[in-house]
Amino acid sequence: MDKVKIISNEEIANNVRSFKVEKPKGYRFVPGQAVKIFIEKKEFRDDGHPFTLTSLNSDNFLEFFIKQYPESDGFTKTLHLFNPGDSILIDELFGSIIYKGTGLFLAAGSGITPFISIFRDLINRGGVSDNGLLFSNKTFEDIILYNEIKKMFSHNDRLVFTLSQEERTGFAYGRINRWMLRRYMQSGDKLYICGPKSFVKNLSLIAYEFGKSENDVIFER
Ligand SMILES: Cc1cc2nc3c(=O)[nH]c(=O)nc-3n(C[C@H](O)[C@H](O)[C@H](O)COP(=O)(O)OP(=O)(O)OC[C@H]3O[C@@H](n4cnc5c(N)ncnc54)[C@H](O)[C@@H]3O)c2cc1C
Numbered sequence: 001m002d003k004v005k006i007i008s009n010e011e012i013a014n015n016v017r018s019f020k021v022e023k024p025k026g027y028r029f030v031p032g033q034a035v036k037i038f039i040e041k042k043e044f045r046d047d048g049h050p051f052t053l054t055s056l057n058s059d060n061f062l063e064f065f066i067k068q069y070p071e072s073d074g075f076t077k078t079l080h081l082f083n084p085g086d087s088i089l090i091d092e093l094f095g096s097i098i099y100k101g102t103g104l105f106l107a108a109g110s111g112i113t114p115f116i117s118i119f120r121d122l123i124n125r126g127g128v129s130d131n132g133l134l135f136s137n138k139t140f141e142d143i144i145l146y147n148e149i150k151k152m153f154s155h156n157d158r159l160v161f162t163l164s165q166e167e168r169t170g171f172a173y174g175r176i177n178r179w180m181l182r183r184y185m186q187s188g189d190k191l192y193i194c195g196p197k198s199f200v201k202n203l204s205l206i207a208y209e210f211g212k213s214e215n216d217v218i219f220e221r
Contacts, residue, residue, distance in 0.1 A: 014141040020061045031117035032098040038089040052113035067110040104132040108195030132158025139166040193219040
């Protein structure tokens, strides 16, 4: 386990804060991977929570985007109050959401985090090319990195932001559903899915119905 100091803690979307922390010497990861974060507070001893790295190996810090759920007094509420100079502990890397080829990425809320790291890495290598992204949020204010994502996909028309609790010009309305998948999925696409459990379950079942094999559907198992 590595103990690292927080460099910055800034709000980036509704209830979402970006934490930049020190990078241990020689630290490397595969974009999309996550770690368990532990904090030295009595009530959370031995209670590590998983979060995805959103930075790149070329950055000299590690970054996490951490969403807090106001209805819960849990780990993220406490972590959001941590200041630069405070320390957190990061455990071993893990995760099955890594890039395996061109596909359609389906994200809900903070489920975008593994895809951020993957897209940033693809941009560094030349661009997001033919990959697509359907990104669902409740409202515009909930969208993590709206401007950066728009820019990443500026040469690609397979980008849809959909809002389930706000009607807004230029945005789809409602959740990601089978019709959206049918419209935006291309033959040969991998399907990358990340979000709440029910989101992953529903959309993976639709992907299998559409003839995708287990190898083509990538989510945290
Ligand atoms: C591999 C992996 C990577 C993850 N990466 C990130 C990340 O980069 N950033 C991030 O913000 N979260 C991420 N998560 C989710 C994060 O671990 C949890 O949100 C966090 O542990 C909740 O802890 P808590 O004690 O604050 O809230 P809890 O008290 O456990 O839950 C708070 C409330 O929010 C609901 N809830 C919890 N998680 C979610 C969710 N993902 N979507 C919708 N509702 C939810 C719960 O049902 C509950 O009602 C990841 C999860 C996994 C498994």
